[in-house]
Amino acid sequence: MQPATAAREFDIKGRLVNVDIVGQGNVNDTYQAVFRDGGSVERIILQRINKHVFEQPDWIMENMRYITDHVLDIFRAEPSDTLREWGIPKIVTHNKKDFMIDDDGDFWRAMSMIDDAKSYAKIRNSEHAYEVGIVLGCFHRTVSNLSSDNLHDTLPGFHVTPNYLRQYDEILDGNYEAERMNNTPGMKNIMNYIDSHRDKVNILQHALEQNELQIRIIHGDPKVDNIMIDNFTGYGIGIIDLDTVKPGLLHYDFGDALRSACNPAGEDETDLDSVFFDIDLCAAFVEGYMEQAKNFITEADRNYLFDAIHLITFELGLRFFQDYLAGDKYFKVRFEGHNLNRAKVQFKLCESIKANEKTIRKTLDASTE
Ligand code: GN1
Ligand code: MG
Numbered sequence: 001m002q003p004a005t006a007a008r009e010f011d012i013k014g015r016l017v018n019v020d021i022v023g024q025g026n027v028n029d030t031y032q033a034v035f036r037d038g039g040s041v042e043r044i045i046l047q048r049i050n051k052h053v054f055e056q057p058d059w060i061m062e063n064m065r066y067i068t069d070h071v072l073d074i075f076r077a078e079p080s081d082t083l084r085e086w087g088i089p090k091i092v093t094h095n096k097k098d099f100m101i102d103d104d105g106d107f108w109r110a111m112s113m114i115d116d117a118k119s120y121a122k123i124r125n126s127e128h129a130y131e132v133g134i135v136l137g138c139f140h141r142t143v144s145n146l147s148s149d150n151l152h153d154t155l156p157g158f159h160v161t162p163n164y165l166r167q168y169d170e171i172l173d174g175n176y177e178a179e180r181m182n183n184t185p186g187m188k189n190i191m192n193y194i195d196s197h198r199d200k201v202n203i204l205q206h207a208l209e210q211n212e213l214q215i216r217i218i219h220g221d222p223k224v225d226n227i228m229i230d231n232f233t234g235y236g237i238g239i240i241d242l243d244t245v246k247p248g249l250l251h252y253d254f255g256d257a258l259r260s261a262c263n264p265a266g267e268d269e270t271d272l273d274s275v276f277f278d279i280d281l282c283a284a285f286v287e288g289y290m291e292q293a294k295n296f297i298t299e300a301d302r303n304y305l306f307d308a309i310h311l312i313t314f315e316l317g318l319r320f321f322q323d324y325l326a327g328d329k330y331f332k333v334r335f336e337g338h339n340l341n342r343a344k345v346q347f348k349l350c351e352s353i354k355a356n357e358k359t360i361r362k363t364l365d366a367s368t369e
Helices: 003-008 057-077 126-143 161-171 175-182 187-195 203-209 250-261 279-293 299-303 305-326 338-355 357-366
Strands: 015-021 029-037 040-048 107-112 216-218 227-230 236-239 246-248
Touching: 003 015, 003 029, 003 040, 057 107, 057 126, 126 216, 126 227, 126 236, 126 250, 126 279, 161 203, 161 305, 175 305, 187 305, 187 338, 203 305, 216 250, 246 250, 250 279, 250 305, 250 338, 279 357, 299 305, 305 338, 305 357, 338 357
Parallel strands: none
Antiparallel strands: 015 029, 029 040, 040 107, 216 246, 227 236
């Protein structure tokens, strides 16, 4: 179904006047639909969920309904004595249902927008990093008293690094992958780099098995592009892209947000020399995050924060690299070699994180005091 046809299926008053592709999502197709009703305008976000990635998209919506209802209740009860007005996308229904399946079997969902706010593909400065930290911390705070047992696991194995390594090992035997590898220069270096991390990929899973860390509710994809900044105040006011909200380790989110917020060059940079992990941005993010997190983050959680940053960055590099070898089946690409370049960016970042380990650990320790 065309996005305009899908948009009209949702319960919104007015005439559809425009539909545009928005964002640079790597997995789902995302559109903005604009409706006019007399003098007023309503904009919604419309998404076609990628069914190859999410096998049970209705679970995404059940999770989203549960989380957004709860978070909105908390926001409404909080004092409004600052200029920071929190927001979260709200579900727009189709015949009172939370999603729509079209005749081709495609799964569509629609959400309200956080108006007069925008997100950025790359981090801009320390103030921005601080706001990203505040917003992720706020999300974790508002769901910290909910049990993750009430959520579906919409993507089993997501952010479980040893699983990605297993998948990588499996595909190395494939003919297509072998050919791809032989025809791409520099492969051996990347493979050696991956091999040198084999003994590290279990660290968070091990801590979970030892009951040092607990499963909580996570966002799953708190990169900078998913953090909305108020156009008027510059404050971070909400997190979007709630399809990976599910049970997981808080560390996945912490690591993922930092690998994104401390890389001023962005995920798609082709000049690898300009990719590095910025420790000032890291300090600003951690300050913002801890302001919100101080009441729910434990001593044991803190022990694994550095490892989380390093691991999730490595993991994303591995996921991009594996997808490159497999023929770009998971992440959408805009040019040949896009996933390979994305992988190189994350591995470069990972090296920079390792090189700055002492300083990053100091920053994390200082945030406890
Ligand atoms: C994917 O589709 P998008 O851009 O929201 C991916 C994340 C990655 C991210 C990297 C479900 O997110 O895990 O960190 O790309 N989402 C999924 O840009 O795999
Ligand atoms: Mg996402």
